[in-house]
Amino acid sequence: MTSLTPETTQRPEVAAGTDFAIELRKINKRFGPVHANKDIDLEVKRGTVHGIVGENGAGKSTLMSILYGFYHADSGEIVVGGQPVIINNSSDALHLGIGMVHQHFMLVDNFTVIENVILGAEDSALLRPSVDKARRELTRLAEEYGLNVPPDALVEDLSVGQQQRVEILKALYRGADILILDEPTGVLTPAEADHLFKVLETLRNEGKTIILITHKLREIMAITDRVSVMRQGEMVKTLETSETSPEQLAELMVGRRVLLRVHKEPANPGDVKLEVKDLVVADDQGTERVKGVSFTVRAGEILGIAGVAGNGQSELLETIAGMRPANGGTITLNGEEVTAADEDYAAFLRRKGLAHVPEDRLRMGLVTNFYEWENAILGYHDEPRYGSGLMLEIKAAKAEAKRHIEKFDIRPANTDLKTANFSGGNQQKIVLAREMERDPDVLIVGQPTRGVDIGAIEFIHNQIIKMRDAGKAIVLVSVELDEIRSLSDRIVVLFDGQIVGEADPETADEGELGLLMAGVNNKKAAVQ
Amino acid sequence: MSAPRIALPRWVDVVLLPVLNVSLAFLIGGIVVLAVGENPIEAVRIMFYGAFGYGYGFGFTLYYTTNFVFAGLAVALAYHAGLFNIGGEGQAYVAGLGAILVALAVAGLHWALALPLIMIASALFGGIWALIPGYLQAKRGSHVVITTIMMNFIATSLMSYLISRVLKPPHIASDESERVDAMTRVPFLSEWIPMLRNTPVNISFFLAIAALVGVYILIWRTKFGYALRTMGHSGTAARYAGMSNAKLIMITMAISGALAGMIAVNDVAGAHGRLLLNYVAGTGFVGIAVAFMGKAHPIGVGLSALLFGVLYQGGQELAFTMPAITREMILTIQALVILFTGAMSEMLRRPVELAFIFSRLRGHDPDTQPKLAAQEDK
Numbered sequence: 001m002t003s004l005t006p007e008t009t010q011r012p013e014v015a016a017g018t019d020f021a022i023e024l025r026k027i028n029k030r031f032g033p034v035h036a037n038k039d040i041d042l043e044v045k046r047g048t049v050h051g052i053v054g055e056n057g058a059g060k061s062t063l064m065s066i067l068y069g070f071y072h073a074d075s076g077e078i079v080v081g082g083q084p085v086i087i088n089n090s091s092d093a094l095h096l097g098i099g100m101v102h103q104h105f106m107l108v109d110n111f112t113v114i115e116n117v118i119l120g121a122e123d124s125a126l127l128r129p130s131v132d133k134a135r136r137e138l139t140r141l142a143e144e145y146g147l148n149v150p151p152d153a154l155v156e157d158l159s160v161g162q163q164q165r166v167e168i169l170k171a172l173y174r175g176a177d178i179l180i181l182d183e184p185t186g187v188l189t190p191a192e193a194d195h196l197f198k199v200l201e202t203l204r205n206e207g208k209t210i211i212l213i214t215h216k217l218r219e220i221m222a223i224t225d226r227v228s229v230m231r232q233g234e235m236v237k238t239l240e241t242s243e244t245s246p247e248q249l250a251e252l253m254v255g256r257r258v259l260l261r262v263h264k265e266p267a268n269p270g271d272v273k274l275e276v277k278d279l280v281v282a283d284d285q286g287t288e289r290v291k292g293v294s295f296t297v298r299a300g301e302i303l304g305i306a307g308v309a310g311n312g313q314s315e316l317l318e319t320i321a322g323m324r325p326a327n328g329g330t331i332t333l334n335g336e337e338v339t340a341a342d343e344d345y346a347a348f349l350r351r352k353g354l355a356h357v358p359e360d361r362l363r364m365g366l367v368t369n370f371y372e373w374e375n376a377i378l379g380y381h382d383e384p385r386y387g388s389g390l391m392l393e394i395k396a397a398k399a400e401a402k403r404h405i406e407k408f409d410i411r412p413a414n415t416d417l418k419t420a421n422f423s424g425g426n427q428q429k430i431v432l433a434r435e436m437e438r439d440p441d442v443l444i445v446g447q448p449t450r451g452v453d454i455g456a457i458e459f460i461h462n463q464i465i466k467m468r469d470a471g472k473a474i475v476l477v478s479v480e481l482d483e484i485r486s487l488s489d490r491i492v493v494l495f496d497g498q499i500v501g502e503a504d505p506e507t508a509d510e511g512e513l514g515l516l517m518a519g520v521n522n523k524k525a526a527v528q
Numbered sequence: 529m530s531a532p533r534i535a536l537p538r539w540v541d542v543v544l545l546p547v548l549n550v551s552l553a554f555l556i557g558g559i560v561v562l563a564v565g566e567n568p569i570e571a572v573r574i575m576f577y578g579a580f581g582y583g584y585g586f587g588f589t590l591y592y593t594t595n596f597v598f599a600g601l602a603v604a605l606a607y608h609a610g611l612f613n614i615g616g617e618g619q620a621y622v623a624g625l626g627a628i629l630v631a632l633a634v635a636g637l638h639w640a641l642a643l644p645l646i647m648i649a650s651a652l653f654g655g656i657w658a659l660i661p662g663y664l665q666a667k668r669g670s671h672v673v674i675t676t677i678m679m680n681f682i683a684t685s686l687m688s689y690l691i692s693r694v695l696k697p698p699h700i701a702s703d704e705s706e707r708v709d710a711m712t713r714v715p716f717l718s719e720w721i722p723m724l725r726n727t728p729v730n731i732s733f734f735l736a737i738a739a740l741v742g743v744y745i746l747i748w749r750t751k752f753g754y755a756l757r758t759m760g761h762s763g764t765a766a767r768y769a770g771m772s773n774a775k776l777i778m779i780t781m782a783i784s785g786a787l788a789g790m791i792a793v794n795d796v797a798g799a800h801g802r803l804l805l806n807y808v809a810g811t812g813f814v815g816i817a818v819a820f821m822g823k824a825h826p827i828g829v830g831l832s833a834l835l836f837g838v839l840y841q842g843g844q845e846l847a848f849t850m851p852a853i854t855r856e857m858i859l860t861i862q863a864l865v866i867l868f869t870g871a872m873s874e875m876l877r878r879p880v881e882l883a884f885i886f887s888r889l890r891g892h893d894p895d896t897q898p899k900l901a902a903q904e905d906k
Contacts, residue, residue: 346768348770364764364768365765378758390751
């Protein structure tokens, strides 16, 4: 393996006159029959923040993986700093000054920040000199870009936002001039995201080039100078951010007009359907994740539970749905106590009128190896309509699956296709159709549009509103603040297993919610 | 993100790959035969003649196949639930106790009446022996792979003691139980088919075929099978669906053990007519290879059980006819089949996939053909 020492890297000299950091010309990449990148041309100007947007499967990640040396293009040319280059692996990319910050961090949790930064970039067999050099370098970077991280802290003790800074520091330490960030704000609170954007702006002002991959159009508008839109493996258009709008970008991404705002009438709440009182839940390791949560949901309203991922949402949802025992407190459904005492209460709760669209559809809501029709009855296979005795009435199941396909426009319309072959949006529709068509009294929904295309998001949001208007009580958990705000009738914010505040989606501003999500609440006393 | 796998047509997975794997095993086996100075083609001929060529050989082939079907189904069923039951050996052994106790208790009863009782007893004993590891997995989280292996050792010790100290009648010298009454004993097929004279194949053969059909229905046509497969693919999805993983694990293990227990019906109550020390003789372990070679599908299990039946019977014929080929070499060939169809069954997948990609591109998209061809040449 080649050494990654920054000093010894050979940079192509910047050719005079070129103001592009990266040029991609006619890049093609196929995976078997899938043409993931078709004749992609991309020019990224030096010293700019360049956004790349597109739906899942549009080819963004493939393109960046080619640039970072994970994949090799079938054909086409990569030009870095005016010179054609061949990038065979990520160390080639690093030598060319290209650094990448992955969506899922690549850090060693029980190493300190410094150890992580020098990992793989040690100068010699002895660590001491490298550590000292890294410490000086980190201090400099912290001052220059506002990338403050305690250098001797263990990574596992850092917040997610700080961990991301370590990733950026790693890239800068290796001498990156061009930084690729893949969906960097997915795990951040709004405040942390703001801080990240400030860092990125500083980096740009210092002459670094930044490529930002995201599906959040708001971020594109806020931070980028130019934006490229990809659709189905093709580069649709590159625009100056100042000359475009979220609506135009959405339309380019999907290929048709998309409504970004959900239209809904004011809620008409009825009786209390679901009441959660002083609920305490522990995770598999026995750590308390939900610490005394109470709320009620009425018929015909959507309660949004906002919060940064990992603050107890998963455990809360699982316990309400009967998949995880409660360690304390009660859950009342339609006036009847239904608190889960074990992990196999889900079937019982379904019979009582609760439906559950889980956060993690691939591990929980679906068996990807099953045929579509098999997933259309998951959780309901014991019902008499799918066979009264021991036998499963496959015909009845397929008929139901077919009904779902027609009603929710699931594509391809084939009950005998393995579920893994459906797109994320269509998989989610399979789950939604199954849970909504049971006509439940209470619907709990986790991350309904995670990994779902913009076109399908609109449909899914409308279905949720429709359920509300039909008088169902709905609990919505999402880490997408926009989604919570546009769908919910009431919002509560979960932080560290507790509800730290309640807000009205019409009047609450982003800053206030952001502070709540970070656990800061000035009005805490007033709310409780 | 990894390169998506190309979806191969079903027949490739189900027919082509297993046939290629078995062919490869025979090819290397042939080299071994050649190395000891014998003619491999002749060896194969003798083997197949020994297995199918005449009534006596054929009868033994069917007898072995019967055992392998039960052993293979036990592993296959558990596999669909995501459980790896390698305790078929011990479960069958303990089931022998149930079989012999009932068979001796109802001595003199007509076999048609005794058979259901013997089956129930065998299923019960084998099932309970598998239920113990099932319970430990479900309630205590002890992995069934570990516990079923340990239960095999316990079964061996326990049964050795019971056979040599408790069941052995004083007038018999070797370690075995009293003989089953001729009326009660599961009858040999030779009673109706004279061609199978002097072979141990008995009514249990039809039980094995029924078990193949039954397991198919259980896995793919019943609600229980649906739940079992859900858990096998994703325990979290099963929990989401409200299925009790603990209950499913225990029931599945019990049925799996009951299937292994049917070996006792074939051997103890039929072929041997008594409980012999170590009567299972490795059949339970062969079941693992049978299940994996048969892709855990009853049709596949039936076919691979037959293949192993042929290897067992034809192999003995071969060792008998070609003195240069010893019993150990037959074992080597069997091991090669297990190696290529089990442990290395995925080895040929990638080349076959590439061949398919290549032929597809050649058919539809001439532009990219040279590129892929170049890759394949490497």
